[in-house]
Amino acid sequence: MESVVSLKGACLKFGQRTLWEDLDLDIRPGEFFAVLGPNGSGKTSFLKVLLGLQKLHSGQAELGGRPVERGSSLIGYIPQQKSFPPDTPMRARDLVALGVDGHRWGIRLQPGRTNRKVDQLLEMVGASDYAKVPVGQLSGGEQQRLRVAQALATGPQVLLCDEPLLSLDLHHQQAVSALIHQQSREHDTAVVFVTHEINPIIEYVDRVLYLAGGRFRVGTPDEVMTTEVLSDLYGSNVEVIHANGRIVVVGLPDATTHHHGADSLAGEVA
Ligand SMILES: Nc1ncnc2c1ncn2[C@@H]1O[C@H](COP(=O)(O)OP(=O)(O)OP(=O)(O)O)[C@@H](O)[C@H]1O
Numbered sequence: 451m452e453s454v455v456s457l458k459g460a461c462l463k464f465g466q467r468t469l470w471e472d473l474d475l476d477i478r479p480g481e482f483f484a485v486l487g488p489n490g491s492g493k494t495s496f497l498k499v500l501l502g503l504q505k506l507h508s509g510q511a512e513l514g515g516r517p518v519e520r521g522s523s524l525i526g527y528i529p530q531q532k533s534f535p536p537d538t539p540m541r542a543r544d545l546v547a548l549g550v551d552g553h554r555w556g557i558r559l560q561p562g563r564t565n566r567k568v569d570q571l572l573e574m575v576g577a578s579d580y581a582k583v584p585v586g587q588l589s590g591g592e593q594q595r596l597r598v599a600q601a602l603a604t605g606p607q608v609l610l611c612d613e614p615l616l617s618l619d620l621h622h623q624q625a626v627s628a629l630i631h632q633q634s635r636e637h638d639t640a641v642v643f644v645t646h647e648i649n650p651i652i653e654y655v656d657r658v659l660y661l662a663g664g665r666f667r668v669g670t671p672d673e674v675m676t677t678e679v680l681s682d683l684y685g686s687n688v689e690v691i692h693a694n695g696r697i698v699v700v701g702l703p704d705a706t707t708h709h710h711g712a713d714s715l716a717g718e719v720a
Pocket residue numbers: 464469487488489490491492493494495496
């Protein structure tokens with residue numbers, strides 16, 4: 451099957467610091483692709499390359515068979531969860547409408563059509579009940595559903611997600627990740643999901659790109675999330691424990707703030 455995202459010999463470096471090099475990667479339509487790694491390993495920079503916001507040092511990056519470019523309609527983007535101030539006057543449906551016609555200049559030509567599309571998107575993410583509520587009054591999880599709806603407005607072929615579950619409680623993490631997975635299944639949308647924590651999405655992930663220390667590994671979670679592979683990437687003894695369908699990484703280097711729920715799961719595994 452043709453790939454929708456393709457990197458060939460990709461290298462990204464800033465000054466003397468190489469984030470990755472010789473990265474060859476093809477992501478297929480409908481694939482759920484997770485990008486993992488410690489702070490500063492280059493996960494956000496990876497998304498920026500695909501968004502056309504960050505030039506590679508060398509190599510090529512293509513979307514839908516063409517070089518990446520800013521503002522590509524092939525892409526939907528879900529940013530990190532940041533709460534709107536409580537007094538934000540914009541209603542939930544206005545936020546979603548920005549995704550539908552926010553890219554066009556001037557007066558909306560077909561408000562009826564926009565409204566129908568917004569209704570459809572709100573329903574898709576289960577947000578119809580609070581369509582008219584100001585966004586600042588909604589919970590973090592409800593706000594994030596709206597960002598998913600906004601990102602899906604143009605029917606993207608690739609959904610780029612930058613830690614979309616951050617600061618959501620477990621219930622909302624599950625709901626938002628299930629929503630993103632449903633979209634990828636039903637519309638064959640490729641999902642590139644940057645995260646510190648694989649467990650909330652473990653049941654959906656097809657492949658992982660693990661970035662660490664200027665190097666990377668790509669493969670299925672079973673191939674990459676192993677004691678051997680992560681110890682090699684980190685250059686120190688790291689232990690990967692699989693328990694109750696979850697993955698716990700123990701013994702990450704001190705300077706690494708990244709974890710896979712090692713703290714919160716320590717009791718569960720012991
Ligand atoms: N435009 C830039 N110029 C110089 N250095 C940069 C630039 N953009 C990113 N960096 C550096 O590249 C490294 C990777 O940054 P990036 O934000 O991609 O990491 P990350 O894996 O997303 O980190 P985090 O998990 O903390 O969000 C960091 O050390 C950052 O300071």
